[in-house]
Amino acid sequence: MILSILPSPLPEIARAIPLTYFLEYFRSFYGFEREISVILGRGFGLIGLYLIIKAILLKWVIHHARKNGTFIKLSE
Secondary structure, three states: OHHHHOOOHHHHHHHOOHHHHHHHHHHHHHOOOOOOOOHHHHHHHHHHHHHHHHHHHHHHHHHHHHHHOHHHHHOO
16 A cells, blocks of 8 residues: 555554545556555445444534533524
């Protein structure tokens, strides 16, 4: 993967971004070798994980806003 040329903290950050895996997949069409055999699986897996986390956080925020009455204050 192209991440090996990045300085120390950046490869770890790039591995958490799903777009990295999709770009690596598209690079394979232009003659670059794929080092990870399940590039698309990891990309879609991260997207699914982030959607689950987002849904949980949204549910918590809505619950917290109803408990504090923030929705009623915003509607005035």
